Amino acid sequence: MEQFPALMIVVPLLAAPVVAMLPNGRLPWLLSSAVSWAVLAMAWCLLRGVLDTGAISYQMGGWAPPWGIEFRIDTLNAFVLFVVAAIGAVVTPFAGPSARSEVPERLTSLFFCLYLLTYTGLLGITATGDIFNMFVFLEISSLSSYALIALGRDRRALTAAYQYLIMGTIGATFFLIGVGLLYSVTGTLNIADLSARLPALEEVRVVHTAFAFMVAGVALKLALFPLHLWLPNAYTYAPSAVSAFIAATSTKVAVYVMIRVLFTVFGVEFSLREMPLQPILLVLSIIGVIATSLMAVNQLDAKRLLAYSSVAQLGYMAIGISFGTVLGLTAAITHIFNHALMKGALFLALGAVAYRIGSTRIRDMSGLAKVMPWTIMAFAIGGLSLVGVPLTAGFISKWYLVSAALEQGWWWLAVIMLLTSLLAVMYVWKVIEVAWFRDLPESRADVREAPLSLLIPVWVLVLANIWFGIDTRFSAQVAARAAEALLGVAP
Numbered sequence: 001m002e003q004f005p006a007l008m009i010v011v012p013l014l015a016a017p018v019v020a021m022l023p024n025g026r027l028p029w030l031l032s033s034a035v036s037w038a039v040l041a042m043a044w045c046l047l048r049g050v051l052d053t054g055a056i057s058y059q060m061g062g063w064a065p066p067w068g069i070e071f072r073i074d075t076l077n078a079f080v081l082f083v084v085a086a087i088g089a090v091v092t093p094f095a096g097p098s099a100r101s102e103v104p105e106r107l108t109s110l111f112f113c114l115y116l117l118t119y120t121g122l123l124g125i126t127a128t129g130d131i132f133n134m135f136v137f138l139e140i141s142s143l144s145s146y147a148l149i150a151l152g153r154d155r156r157a158l159t160a161a162y163q164y165l166i167m168g169t170i171g172a173t174f175f176l177i178g179v180g181l182l183y184s185v186t187g188t189l190n191i192a193d194l195s196a197r198l199p200a201l202e203e204v205r206v207v208h209t210a211f212a213f214m215v216a217g218v219a220l221k222l223a224l225f226p227l228h229l230w231l232p233n234a235y236t237y238a239p240s241a242v243s244a245f246i247a248a249t250s251t252k253v254a255v256y257v258m259i260r261v262l263f264t265v266f267g268v269e270f271s272l273r274e275m276p277l278q279p280i281l282l283v284l285s286i287i288g289v290i291a292t293s294l295m296a297v298n299q300l301d302a303k304r305l306l307a308y309s310s311v312a313q314l315g316y317m318a319i320g321i322s323f324g325t326v327l328g329l330t331a332a333i334t335h336i337f338n339h340a341l342m343k344g345a346l347f348l349a350l351g352a353v354a355y356r357i358g359s360t361r362i363r364d365m366s367g368l369a370k371v372m373p374w375t376i377m378a379f380a381i382g383g384l385s386l387v388g389v390p391l392t393a394g395f396i397s398k399w400y401l402v403s404a405a406l407e408q409g410w411w412w413l414a415v416i417m418l419l420t421s422l423l424a425v426m427y428v429w430k431v432i433e434v435a436w437f438r439d440l441p442e443s444r445a446d447v448r449e450a451p452l453s454l455l456i457p458v459w460v461l462v463l464a465n466i467w468f469g470i471d472t473r474f475s476a477q478v479a480a481r482a483a484e485a486l487l488g489v490a491p
Helices: 004-021 026-053 075-102 105-127 131-150 156-186 191-201 205-221 231-237 240-266 268-274 277-297 302-323 326-357 373-387 393-407 411-437 452-470 475-487
Strands: 056-059 070-073
Touching: 004 026, 004 056, 004 070, 004 105, 026 056, 026 075, 026 105, 026 475, 070 075, 070 105, 070 191, 075 105, 075 240, 075 326, 075 452, 075 475, 105 131, 105 240, 131 156, 131 240, 156 191, 156 205, 156 231, 191 240, 205 240, 231 240, 231 302, 240 268, 240 302, 240 326, 240 475, 268 277, 277 302, 277 411, 302 326, 302 393, 302 411, 326 373, 326 393, 326 452, 326 475, 373 393, 373 411, 373 452, 393 411, 393 452, 393 475
Parallel strands: none
Antiparallel strands: 056 070
């Protein structure tokens, strides 16, 4: 197991060019699926190992940090690694039949090569203990994501990918400038070493500038309101499997980077007390949750609706981070896990709809529940989790967020979060009402239920939403341990 931190990155990275050289067809998909399940097994072993024995350090080439590059796995990134690996292991089998219907067959090998590179980048960002390598893996995942989005069958996918490229490049550049400024005053790039050296340099203006650049760069990457404009088009026009994968993982990894920068590199006192970030983050997040929830209500395409919903849900995570407390951070980390489950299930359900009718426009889904009951039921349950109905994973996240707000004495914020959940009811109901209660057009009479190869991955995530809404011993308890470790609170 001591080699798993490196193998989790090396295996998909080496598999990507191999997949690219395979003939187009089923073989690239089968190899990618095998790789994703191998990575999931390693991620689970690492998480259990960290929970049992503490943080794991892997020194590349035997060079001791801070001189050498270190992969350091603690409770927080072991948990996020497991989330990314689990979503990858579910989405990759779905991607085979889904991509065949949306991506030209001659590009199958390229599609799965780019998919594995995106997967590699996200895993690398999460596992590395080096702030510069975090940027390197960020670029690996971003560049391959741009190309994946551009493979969408709608020509607007090219525009969406280009917009994402521009905004993503600006965000990455800001982050890199911050890393360079930190290196100029500390002489190190190791995250643990930075966290030890920066407290003595908190009054240095270069450190303040580096903090501002890094936070702005990460905010662009995680689509924090009002820096979210690239996200709706990217999710809407990408191939369905790509939408599901990046919606469930990419922005969650960006939230992880934000948490790591604020709480590990700079420390909570500097980040949220000395710098004026807490009120800025809180106000922007509240406005973002309200504004993007209202935007979601008015969307005509179900994928675009879910895209705006994702920005709102990211606002909830940012609210939890802004509290700077164990309970608030527990809520944010728990929501990383739960949102990956609910948004993965919802986008996969829409992928199954697109597979059968070639569209995700809400009006085109009229009466689909009569011919695709399992798919629409999956969407409905995922929607209930998104709203935060009890006995679903989404309820657990909302409960922790409301509890954290009340702990601060901010009852008004708890009210706002409850009211925005009602907005979620409105935009989820839009889809359910059309699919369940409208008449099926005669042109759709020959539409059949999605094949099992698509339904099984969808329902794995749907059932996970129910399971982790009832039994929180894994998700919430691991998140609480991670929050306590970040804030230096004894368990």
